[in-house]
Amino acid sequence: MKGYVNHVPISDALVAEHGLSPDEYQRVLEVLGREPTLTELGIFSVMWSEHCSYKSSRKHLGGLPTSGPRVLQGPGENAGVVDVGGGWAVAFKMESHNHPSFIEPYQGAATGVGGIMRDVFTMGARPIASLNSLRFGRVDHPRTPYLVGGVVAGIGGYGNCMGVPTVGGEVTFDPSYDGNILVNAFNLGLLRADRIFRGYATGVGNPVIYVGAKTGRDGIHGATMASDTFDEGSEQKRPTVQVGDPFTEKLLLEACLELFATDLVIGIQDMGAAGLTSSSFEMASRAGTGLDLDLDAVPQRAADLDPYEMMLSESQERMLLVARAGREAEVAEIFRKWDLDAVVVGRVTDTGRVVVTWRGETAADIPVDPITELAPRYDRPHHPPADLESRWRLDLSAVADPAPGDEASARLTALLAAPNVASRQWIYRQYDHSVRVGTVRRPGDADAAVIRLPDGDRGVALTVDCNPRLCWLDPLRGAALAIVECCRNLACVGAEPLGTTDCLNFGNPERPEIMWELVQAIEGIGLACREMECPVVSGNVSLYNETGATAVKPTPSVAVVGLVEDVHRAGCTAFGRDDLEVALLGVLEGPEGGSLAGSVLLSDLEGRCAGRPAAPDFARERAVQGACRELVRTGTVASAHDLSEGGLAVALAEMCFGGPGYPQVGVSVHIHPRARLDQALFGEDGGRILIAYALDDRALVQAVAARYEAPLAILGLTGGDHLRITDHRGHALVDAPIATLHEAWRFGLERALGYGE
Amino acid sequence: MKAAVVVLPGSNCDHDCLHVLRDVLGVDARFVWHKERELPPVDLVVLPGGFSYGDALRAGAIARFAPIMEAVAAHARRGALVFGICNGFQILAEAGLLPGALLRNRDQHFVCQDVRLQVEHVESALTRTTGGRHILTMPVAHGEGRYHIDAEGLRRMEGQGQVLLRYLEDDDRVGEVAGINGSLAGIAGIMNAEGNVFGMMPHPERAAEPLVGGPAHGGSNTDGRLLFEGLLHDAESAR
Numbered sequence: 001m002k003g004y005v006n007h008v009p010i011s012d013a014l015v016a017e018h019g020l021s022p023d024e025y026q027r028v029l030e031v032l033g034r035e036p037t038l039t040e041l042g043i044f045s046v047m048w049s050e051h052c053s054y055k056s057s058r059k060h061l062g063g064l065p066t067s068g069p070r071v072l073q074g075p076g077e078n079a080g081v082v083d084v085g086g087g088w089a090v091a092f093k094m095e096s097h098n099h100p101s102f103i104e105p106y107q108g109a110a111t112g113v114g115g116i117m118r119d120v121f122t123m124g125a126r127p128i129a130s131l132n133s134l135r136f137g138r139v140d141h142p143r144t145p146y147l148v149g150g151v152v153a154g155i156g157g158y159g160n161c162m163g164v165p166t167v168g169g170e171v172t173f174d175p176s177y178d179g180n181i182l183v184n185a186f187n188l189g190l191l192r193a194d195r196i197f198r199g200y201a202t203g204v205g206n207p208v209i210y211v212g213a214k215t216g217r218d219g220i221h222g223a224t225m226a227s228d229t230f231d232e233g234s235e236q237k238r239p240t241v242q243v244g245d246p247f248t249e250k251l252l253l254e255a256c257l258e259l260f261a262t263d264l265v266i267g268i269q270d271m272g273a274a275g276l277t278s279s280s281f282e283m284a285s286r287a288g289t290g291l292d293l294d295l296d297a298v299p300q301r302a303a304d305l306d307p308y309e310m311m312l313s314e315s316q317e318r319m320l321l322v323a324r325a326g327r328e329a330e331v332a333e334i335f336r337k338w339d340l341d342a343v344v345v346g347r348v349t350d351t352g353r354v355v356v357t358w359r360g361e362t363a364a365d366i367p368v369d370p371i372t373e374l375a376p377r378y379d380r381p382h383h384p385p386a387d388l389e390s391r392w393r394l395d396l397s398a399v400a401d402p403a404p405g406d407e408a409s410a411r412l413t414a415l416l417a418a419p420n421v422a423s424r425q426w427i428y429r430q431y432d433h434s435v436r437v438g439t440v441r442r443p444g445d446a447d448a449a450v451i452r453l454p455d456g457d458r459g460v461a462l463t464v465d466c467n468p469r470l471c472w473l474d475p476l477r478g479a480a481l482a483i484v485e486c487c488r489n490l491a492c493v494g495a496e497p498l499g500t501t502d503c504l505n506f507g508n509p510e511r512p513e514i515m516w517e518l519v520q521a522i523e524g525i526g527l528a529c530r531e532m533e534c535p536v537v538s539g540n541v542s543l544y545n546e547t548g549a550t551a552v553k554p555t556p557s558v559a560v561v562g563l564v565e566d567v568h569r570a571g572c573t574a575f576g577r578d579d580l581e582v583a584l585l586g587v588l589e590g591p592e593g594g595s596l597a598g599s600v601l602l603s604d605l606e607g608r609c610a611g612r613p614a615a616p617d618f619a620r621e622r623a624v625q626g627a628c629r630e631l632v633r634t635g636t637v638a639s640a641h642d643l644s645e646g647g648l649a650v651a652l653a654e655m656c657f658g659g660p661g662y663p664q665v666g667v668s669v670h671i672h673p674r675a676r677l678d679q680a681l682f683g684e685d686g687g688r689i690l691i692a693y694a695l696d697d698r699a700l701v702q703a704v705a706a707r708y709e710a711p712l713a714i715l716g717l718t719g720g721d722h723l724r725i726t727d728h729r730g731h732a733l734v735d736a737p738i739a740t741l742h743e744a745w746r747f748g749l750e751r752a753l754g755y756g757e
Numbered sequence: 758m759k760a761a762v763v764v765l766p767g768s769n770c771d772h773d774c775l776h777v778l779r780d781v782l783g784v785d786a787r788f789v790w791h792k793e794r795e796l797p798p799v800d801l802v803v804l805p806g807g808f809s810y811g812d813a814l815r816a817g818a819i820a821r822f823a824p825i826m827e828a829v830a831a832h833a834r835r836g837a838l839v840f841g842i843c844n845g846f847q848i849l850a851e852a853g854l855l856p857g858a859l860l861r862n863r864d865q866h867f868v869c870q871d872v873r874l875q876v877e878h879v880e881s882a883l884t885r886t887t888g889g890r891h892i893l894t895m896p897v898a899h900g901e902g903r904y905h906i907d908a909e910g911l912r913r914m915e916g917q918g919q920v921l922l923r924y925l926e927d928d929d930r931v932g933e934v935a936g937i938n939g940s941l942a943g944i945a946g947i948m949n950a951e952g953n954v955f956g957m958m959p960h961p962e963r964a965a966e967p968l969v970g971g972p973a974h975g976g977s978n979t980d981g982r983l984l985f986e987g988l989l990h991d992a993e994s995a996r
Contacts, residue, residue, distance in 0.1 A: 153866070160898070160900075163769020163807060248811075429870050430868065434960070435769060437963055437969050438969060440969060452968065452969070576972075660972075661971055661972040
């Protein structure tokens with residue numbers, strides 16, 4: 001062992017290098033009652049990093065609703081779990097892998113997928129569906145095509161190999177992500193409701209078993225890196241990015257599921273961020289026990305690993321579990337079948353301390369409760385940004401309102417080809433979305449993906465959303481709008497919300513205006529989740545997403561999971577056939593005439609982001625969503641699509657196109673614009689869903705809408721090969737061939753990124 | 758009728774194939790672990806899709822050395838049915854049980870989407886029940902699906918009717934190379950000269966139930982089921 005010294009004098013510089021403030025170091029001394037060893041300093045560094053300790057956000061996260069009749073496991077475990085009936089439950093969570101993905105897009109994104117899958121199967125669940133939420137810089141930034149290509153390939157590379165379908169997601173392009181992309185990965189797994197596994201190290205004398213891949217030097221201090229802003233030298237952090245091996249993880253998954261079918265396991269925890277350190281401390285902390293760890297027993301793939309490296313390595317595809325004493329051989333046998341290591345590396349103790357030994361020496365000896373209880377918590381100062389009111393000022397006089405007819409049609413064509421609107425097929429065709437033969441609604445088919453559940457007709461619906469432009473203009477409203485949009489997406493397939501997971505991506509919380517965004521967004525999520533009855537069951541916070549002085553737009557990505565009672569009646573986007581009546585649940589133009597605030601029309605065609613988004617009208621949302629859900633569930637409505645980015649005209653076009661393989665159908669509708677034409681066509685007010693149904697069912701639709709007190713406007717009929725929008729006198733406002741619109745939309749993204757065809 | 762689905766480390770369509778055989782088609786089907794050296798008495802062996810051995814080296818390159826593969830080869834030599842789907846096809850090609858090779862897709866990207874397949878003839882166990890339906894729709898999901906073989910090999914295969922399925926382009930024709938992945942002569946599925954070993958890159962097991970068969974045929978796509986039924990019919994009549 002060349003020159004490793006555990007007992008080094010701890011200098012101020014060394015403390016600073018570990019990302020600990022002088023105050024935080026004082027707490028370290030307080031917890032230990034002495035100076036830390038180098039290994040201990042490393043352990044404190046990662047345990048008290050923003051990534052692991054939530055020190056800036058915890059105070060505010062406490063206000064989120066986390067319980068409900070279906071919640072079996074709320075936040076604090078590897079993933080949240082909700083009951084889906086019939087003895088089954090689903091575990092799900094979303095997590096960020098932003099910093100690594102910007103440095104090394106393929107491996108960063110791939111290991112993000114691997115990490116979230118481990119979080120889910122640690123709960124005893126088999127992963128059955130993935131989503132992702134991606135944010136890149138503007139399409140013409142020189143690095144964007146490389147980053148998009150790498151991230152998409154990385155997500156596909158890992159998820160496809162695991163045999164878990166990637167069934168949906170969202171992508172935003174915005175200049176605020178030029179220097180900080182966001183990669184949020186979501187996974188959902190299926191488990192028996194009475195077989196949930198948790199991360200508890202209980203039972204003094206029980207063995208602590210290390211399973212999975214061997215430990216190397218990769219990813220040391222990844223959690224600390226993820227808690228820092230980027231600067232010029234960030235490229236050199238590439239060695240801190242872990243390298244994924246989905247093949248090993250696939251074996252680990254199958255071995256763990258085989259193990260979970262036995263009675264051998266007491267507790268299990270993924271070795272994710274901060275690896276062996278966080279898994280051991282968290283398991284002991286939850287159980288109120290201690291652990292003795294013998295690092296010489298840890299399987300190693302690099303020569304001469306020292307304890308500092310072993311405790312901080314973020315090598316992937318590893319788990320720590322506590323099994324029943326005396327049955328170690330049975331555990332090892334299962335893992336041997338899958339050609340994986342399963343090694344006893346320690347025992348559960350009653351000391352309340354994690355004691356780490358290496359080559360006969362004590363490398364670290366830290367009390368468990370104090371490192372959690374005395375972890376720094378900050379009530380960071382926050383106030384609105386100075387320019388907030390100027391952000392709200394929306395002067396449309398400089399934006400030419402298109403003339404009815406050719407000009408408005410050209411505007412729609414341009415918008416359909418815009419980076420934030422165009423078809424995502426170039427991306428999702430790189431993801432295996434049909435493996436496991438459970439995907440009822442594939443990417444592009446519907447507003448939410450739908451996966452069937454075993455035993456009967458039930459299914460889960462899942463969707464992810466966040467509009468960062470709206471969040472930048474008003475983080476509270478923007479975050480709340482993301483939740484209600486997810487719920488609206490679920491209503492379109494006939495699903496009722498069950499629970500939420502969030503992934504909060506923000507800049508540096510030490511800046512009061514960034515901290516304000518975070519506080520406001522959490523409040524918005526809490527408000528909307530209460531109103532829509534979809535409690536938050538898991539989540540993740542990613543701060544310091546900024547380069548130089550540029551922070552990302554506030555991006556509280558949220559995914560909501562819903563229950564479909566009969567998957568045979570799941571809604572889809574496509575009209576799919578002629579002679580359906582088309583109607584709008586909700587009102588076409590809100591009090592302000594169809595809001596262009598923060599709209600994709602302004603961002604993608606005018607390069608502007610301004611205005612104040614209207615607050616969600618929860619009563620209206622519940623009415624519209626309730627009516628839509630009932631109409632879909634009873635089979636009256638087969639195609640339903642919510643109005644979001646691009647408003648009415650874009651939503652109509654998308655229903656004409658449908659997902660890949662659906663027949664394209666034209667539509668003819670009439671509207672009464674009250675003010676600007678572009679507000680009526682492209683305005684983005686919430687609480688609106690387009691539905692299509694057989695003409696004979698009009699009275700039924702009207703009756704259901706009336707019962708829910710949801711406004712209903714009959715707009716027109718499907719048929720022909722044009723998208724036609726006329727005014728009440730029959731004059732064409734928009735009239736364009738579906739084929740032309742589809743061509744612009746289908747290839748818009750590839751063209752914008754310069755990938756060619 | 759009995760069938761075995763081989764489980765290799767990294768197989769990920771094994772459960773899907775077992776589900777379709779057992780739950781959809783009512784076949785007495787079971788898994789066989791790759792470390793086994795003998796097959797149970799079965800009529801049909803299915804090598805499922807996935808990433809066996811993580812696609813290390815080349816897709817299928819390591820799997821051909823799995824202990825079970827000797828038994829699979831012996832089963833094939835006896836004239837019994839072997840069906841490789843996706844990674845299973847790659848393995849059969851690597852093992853020399855089917856001619857040609859599967860290379861990385863021409864555009865280097867993994868691709869997952871429904872494709873339309875032209876049925877070349879119905880004189881094979883795999884295609885015998887596709888009767889009146891000359892075009893089948895089902896998904897592909899692969900990164901190494903570009904079929905390749907030398908000119909002489911292609912001539913021989915074409916002459917012996919070994920090409921069973923070809924990708925159809927948007928203009929309803931077969932391309933010299935398939936648009937989806939660059940496959941030579943649009944080849945998507947083949948059989949050996951003896952007509953008992955089959956391989957195809959598209960996934961028939963993912964188009965065997967209307968609920969998950971996608972939008973084709975008005976949402977009632979079960980084209981993949983026809984191919985399994987052909988094999989079952991053959992095995993039954995061979996008894």
